[in-house]
Amino acid sequence: MKTDSISTETDDKKATKDVRGPGRRLHGAIAHKLGTEILSGKYQPGDILSGEVAFAEELKVSRSAYREAIQVLTAKGLVASRPKAGTRVMPRDRWNLLDPDVLGWAFTGDPDVEFVRSLFELRAIVEPAAARLAAQRRDRDDLKTMKAALADMRRHTLTTEAGRAADRDFHNAILQATRNDALMVLSASIGAAVNWTTQFKQRSRALPRNPMPDHVLVYDAIAAGDGEAAAAAMNVLVELALDDTRSAMEE
Amino acid sequence: MKTDSISTETDDKKATKDVRGPGRRLHGAIAHKLGTEILSGKYQPGDILSGEVAFAEELKVSRSAYREAIQVLTAKGLVASRPKAGTRVMPRDRWNLLDPDVLGWAFTGDPDVEFVRSLFELRAIVEPAAARLAAQRRDRDDLKTMKAALADMRRHTLTTEAGRAADRDFHNAILQATRNDALMVLSASIGAAVNWTTQFKQRSRALPRNPMPDHVLVYDAIAAGDGEAAAAAMNVLVELALDDTRSAMEE
DNA sequence: TCTCCCTATTTACTCCGACATATTACGGGC
DNA sequence: GCCCGTAATATGTCGGAGTAAATAGGGAGA
Numbered sequence: 245m246k247t248d249s250i251s252t253e254t255d256d257k258k259a260t261k262d263v264r265g266p267g268r269r270l271h272g273a274i275a276h277k278l279g280t281e282i283l284s285g286k287y288q289p290g291d292i293l294s295g296e297v298a299f300a301e302e303l304k305v306s307r308s309a310y311r312e313a314i315q316v317l318t319a320k321g322l323v324a325s326r327p328k329a330g331t332r333v334m335p336r337d338r339w340n341l342l343d344p345d346v347l348g349w350a351f352t353g354d355p356d357v358e359f360v361r362s363l364f365e366l367r368a369i370v371e372p373a374a375a376r377l378a379a380q381r382r383d384r385d386d387l388k389t390m391k392a393a394l395a396d397m398r399r400h401t402l403t404t405e406a407g408r409a410a411d412r413d414f415h416n417a418i419l420q421a422t423r424n425d426a427l428m429v430l431s432a433s434i435g436a437a438v439n440w441t442t443q444f445k446q447r448s449r450a451l452p453r454n455p456m457p458d459h460v461l462v463y464d465a466i467a468a469g470d471g472e473a474a475a476a477a478m479n480v481l482v483e484l485a486l487d488d489t490r491s492a493m494e495e
Numbered sequence: 496m497k498t499d500s501i502s503t504e505t506d507d508k509k510a511t512k513d514v515r516g517p518g519r520r521l522h523g524a525i526a527h528k529l530g531t532e533i534l535s536g537k538y539q540p541g542d543i544l545s546g547e548v549a550f551a552e553e554l555k556v557s558r559s560a561y562r563e564a565i566q567v568l569t570a571k572g573l574v575a576s577r578p579k580a581g582t583r584v585m586p587r588d589r590w591n592l593l594d595p596d597v598l599g600w601a602f603t604g605d606p607d608v609e610f611v612r613s614l615f616e617l618r619a620i621v622e623p624a625a626a627r628l629a630a631q632r633r634d635r636d637d638l639k640t641m642k643a644a645l646a647d648m649r650r651h652t653l654t655t656e657a658g659r660a661a662d663r664d665f666h667n668a669i670l671q672a673t674r675n676d677a678l679m680v681l682s683a684s685i686g687a688a689v690n691w692t693t694q695f696k697q698r699s700r701a702l703p704r705n706p707m708p709d710h711v712l713v714y715d716a717i718a719a720g721d722g723e724a725a726a727a728a729m730n731v732l733v734e735l736a737l738d739d740t741r742s743a744m745e746e
Numbered sequence: 747t748c749t750c751c752c753t754a755t756t757t758a759c760t761c762c763g764a765c766a767t768a769t770t771a772c773g774g775g776c
Numbered sequence: 777g778c779c780c781g782t783a784a785t786a787t788g789t790c791g792g793a794g795t796a797a798a799t800a801g802g803g804a805g806a
Contacts, residue, residue, distance in 0.1 A: 325758090359676055362674075365678070425592060547787095557763065576787095577786075
């Protein structure tokens with residue numbers, strides 16, 4: 245994707261390079277910038293983002309764009325603004341940490357090890373339970389989807405993007421089989437964040453071992469309808485992933 | 496933690512016919528209106544919210560207000576808009592169902608029984624695990640907070656608002672003791688939604704039984720550091736709540 | 747003189763409407 | 777059937793009027 249050049253060449257005096265990083269829209273880019281700055285701790289809870297006009301001028305954007313960015317952050321619980329008191333950063337426990345965007349912002353730059361630990365812990369709670377439910381409720385179609393994903397995983401290894409996509413498909417199929425919407429969206433969010441971490445795991449070193457047999461174990465248990473076995477096998481899987489990520493992060 | 500409640504109510508004494516029902520700001524009210532309409536199924540995924548200007552005119556608000564409302568909905572994954580193609584409602588699996596606002600919108604009007612079930616199921620997975628972790632990691636202060644909440648619960652019964660607040664405090668203290676941020680925010684979201692349901696449980700009928708002994712069991716197990724017992728006791732608690740809500744919803 | 751309350755000012759967000767721009771879907775021309 | 781021009785529509789920008797709220801100042805009572 246090419247980041248197209250600046251739109252307004254009428255005014256060349258802005259030496260500041262264009263803010264639009266990963267966001268496609270202008271306010272999206274601003275929200276991304278401010279969001280990462282808040283998540284990284286540059287702005288602490290209770291801090292004040294002084295001045296709509298001042299900030300808009302500093303970023304060389306119009307007040308409207310800045311305002312819409314603030315709306316996005318407000319919607320995610322990161323900030324709140326009141327007529328006279330300016331825009332304050334909310335305390336951490338009001339943040340919407342499971343929001344995919346917030347999760348993404350939390351993982352740009354330095355990933356807070358403590359938070360990563362809590363995420364994996366949550367995953368270790370949820371995913372085995374999901375596997376247990378899936379074993380009880382899966383139908384033939386679910387199994388077929390899982391099997392296909394498994395085949396894809398075997399064909400492309402986990403070092404390729406296609407292989408990781410197949411891994412995601414496998415887990416998604418399990419979630420689908422739980423017939424639980426809340427579980428699905430939660431695991432999807434966590435999974436996306438975890439995938440973010442696996443990216444620099446893969447960047448730092450090749451995958452140490454082949455996780456395929458463990459995946460097959462999960463599938464077999466689900467196919468057999470054995471909830472406890474499925475939960476146990478999935479537990480092994482997430483512990484494995486945790487080990488890998490932990491060793492990758494300790495460098 | 497003294498949850499200072501920011502003024503959520505606006506005096507509607509002015510007889511202006513504007514849309515702001517439960518809303519704080521104008522765009523907040525619009526987001527609320529559109530959000531509930533999407534959640535209730537009035538707008539199906541794939542539907543198009545035709546025309547920025549047309550919509551703004553129909554609602555008797557300016558384009559800015561409508562635009563900012565759309566930003567909020569976009570931030571929560573409910574809609575996405577592209578030039579020329581209008582603003583489309585996203586498929587359900589892109590929705591941010593754990594967002595507190597979205598959760599609230601889902602419970603205005605008719606609560607989808609299937610979704611409520613999935614929420615309680617998730618709660619039945621997460622809360623016992625949280626109790627287990629709390630039993631392993633709690634310190635003296637955590638126990639003191641739980642004990643105080645328990646005392647408050649005994650003083651005011653669960654039929655009063657103060658009593659329900661004490662119940663929330665008790666659960667929050669447990670979450671706090673897990674030392675897991677992700678777990679905390681997740682359970683907080685779910686708890687808020689569940690509390691919404693308990694409101695019409697309480698509205699439809701008085702609470703059938705006194706849940707205090709079960710709460711004490713959870714506390715004792717956590718105080719003793721027995722993770723398994725804590726998980727089991729908490730499991731009893733959520734099953735009880737599920738039964739109550741189920742019977743209340745079947746009327 | 748000190749304290750408290752009430753009022754006024756200032757400040758910053760909120761909302762508005764119009765203008766300019768860019769991107770995309772649609773349809774006509776080859 | 778493919779390509780390209782046009783029209784439609786969302787996006788970004790701007791400045792101003794309106795409004796709510798925090799702070800400062802003044803007046804009254806002790």
